[in-house]
Amino acid sequence: MPIDKAYRARTSAIVACLLLLTPHLAYAVMPDGMEMPPSVTRNVPANVPVATSSDQVEIGNFSFSPMALTVAAGTKVTWTNHDDIPHTVVSDDDPHLFKSPPLDTDDAYSVIFQKPGTYRYFCSVHPKMVGTIIVKAP
Amino acid sequence: MSKSITSDVPQAADEQHGTNRRGFLKCGVWAGTGVAWIMSGGIPRSMSLDLVDTALADAASFSFVQISDSHIGFNKAPNPDPVATFRQGLQRIKSLPTQPAFMIHTGDVSHLSKPDEFDTAEQIIGESGFETHYVPGEHDILIDDGKPFFERFSKSADGWYSFDQNGVHFIALVNVLGFKSGGFGHLGEEQLAWLQRDLMAQSASTPIVVFTHIPLWMVYDKWGWGTDDAAQAMSYLKPFGSVTVLNGHIHQVIQKIEGTVSFHTAYSTAYPQPAPGTAPNPGPMKVDAGRLKSLLGIRDVNSLSTTQPLAIIDTPLSA
Numbered sequence: 001m002p003i004d005k006a007y008r009a010r011t012s013a014i015v016a017c018l019l020l021l022t023p024h025l026a027y028a029v030m031p032d033g034m035e036m037p038p039s040v041t042r043n044v045p046a047n048v049p050v051a052t053s054s055d056q057v058e059i060g061n062f063s064f065s066p067m068a069l070t071v072a073a074g075t076k077v078t079w080t081n082h083d084d085i086p087h088t089v090v091s092d093d094d095p096h097l098f099k100s101p102p103l104d105t106d107d108a109y110s111v112i113f114q115k116p117g118t119y120r121y122f123c124s125v126h127p128k129m130v131g132t133i134i135v136k137a138p
Numbered sequence: 139m140s141k142s143i144t145s146d147v148p149q150a151a152d153e154q155h156g157t158n159r160r161g162f163l164k165c166g167v168w169a170g171t172g173v174a175w176i177m178s179g180g181i182p183r184s185m186s187l188d189l190v191d192t193a194l195a196d197a198a199s200f201s202f203v204q205i206s207d208s209h210i211g212f213n214k215a216p217n218p219d220p221v222a223t224f225r226q227g228l229q230r231i232k233s234l235p236t237q238p239a240f241m242i243h244t245g246d247v248s249h250l251s252k253p254d255e256f257d258t259a260e261q262i263i264g265e266s267g268f269e270t271h272y273v274p275g276e277h278d279i280l281i282d283d284g285k286p287f288f289e290r291f292s293k294s295a296d297g298w299y300s301f302d303q304n305g306v307h308f309i310a311l312v313n314v315l316g317f318k319s320g321g322f323g324h325l326g327e328e329q330l331a332w333l334q335r336d337l338m339a340q341s342a343s344t345p346i347v348v349f350t351h352i353p354l355w356m357v358y359d360k361w362g363w364g365t366d367d368a369a370q371a372m373s374y375l376k377p378f379g380s381v382t383v384l385n386g387h388i389h390q391v392i393q394k395i396e397g398t399v400s401f402h403t404a405y406s407t408a409y410p411q412p413a414p415g416t417a418p419n420p421g422p423m424k425v426d427a428g429r430l431k432s433l434l435g436i437r438d439v440n441s442l443s444t445t446q447p448l449a450i451i452d453t454p455l456s457a
């Protein structure tokens with residue numbers, strides 16, 4: 001599903017506020033989708049929104065489960081890799097709205113989805129692995 | 139190395155390489171024997187390693203070695219120590235009767251594109267003393283679109299390049315960048331245009347060796363074991379009388395002949411992967427330690443002379 005430019009611009013502004021958490025590190029996503037260097041502290045920018053709820057996508061058997069997840073806007077979605085091979089979580093959009101670092105076994109990655117819409121993503125290591133997050137107005 | 143020879147091609151399917159689909163030729167090397175394929179007019183014939191050794195006494199000949207999928211940084215079943223098996227692969231090359239002119243590494247040098255993984259691989263290969271030509275695997279470009287890999291291992295900023303050795307033209311291609319959601323390996327327009335220009339400068343009688351990470355034919359669609367724009371690359375290679383395509387990525391030996399083109403995927407030195415469709419997913423095969431080294435290996439490629447086809451010998455670490 002192509003996202004038109006105006007929509008993407010609005011979404012990018014929201015993505016600027018995404019908080020990405022792994023068990024050990026905090027990342028912040030810049031408006032252009034580039035990650036800031038990992039910070040070893042838990043100090044996160046003041047403008048980062050607080051998720052109103054959370055949900056999970058499990059990565060296993062070279063697939064995302066559930067393949068399509070529907071959440072309310074404001075939900076923090078966390079992907080956890082249970083495979084013994086690294087995977088990534090990368091949005092289909094160009095430029096990518098979100099792009100995880102390589103997730104080794106037991107690594108996790110989170111995105112807070114503020115804006116309703118359909119977000120398709122894939123694993124950039126195994127592009128046959130695809131998934132969708134559907135964000136509904138709360 | 140065992141010098142016994144297996145029967146003429148194609149081998150019957152066995153338990154590991156058991157797809158037995160048409161057009162797949164298989165080397166019977168996991169049993170611990172060395173086997174050489176001689177390509178002659180598109181008809182593969184096996185040849186004893188003794189004969190290869192004799193032919194290689196000819197001063198005009200040379201050989202090179204393919205290593206692949208070293209996955210330095212992997213640390214799980216069935217191989218907690220891919221550094222050790224990588225070293226064993228290189229020792230096996232040292233013990234070859236004819237020392238190779240150089241090595242090619244067909245990608246997945248590292249497991250997670252980490253600097254210390256690249257350091258370790260570079261150090262081990264450096265110790266071997268062999269000049270080595272690289273292409274990246276998808277595990278090598280996880281950081282910064284592969285910039286750290288290309289800066290360290292590639293001979294051009296793009297990552298693709300060509301060179302000549304004893305009348306054979308070698309072409310290194312990159313097909314692990316620009317993956318599309320749901321897609322396959324990918325070469326891209328810019329690289330294809332470069333390939334077309336590079337080949338226009340070659341005569342049709344020049345033997346061509348193409349090496350890249352992901353197979354250039356559709357080995358298995360469901361697992362993404364193919365390259366979406368490979369057909370265009372192959373169309374540029376059609377006029378040539380001898381084309382050998384060497385890949386890694388699938389951690390097992392599968393071979394196919396199409397006209398004047400022979401395709402060969404290689405062993406990994408780290409862990410085996412299942413034959414197409416024989417497991418729920420293409421993850422590492424959890425074989426026991428005793429069997430592991432029969433499923434890892436290296437490839438020795440001998441050019442007896444520029445007028446004869448290449449002889450390709452896949453040797454497992456257990457041999």
Ligand SMILES: [Cu+2]
Nearest residue numbers: 087123125126
């Ligand atoms: Cu993956």
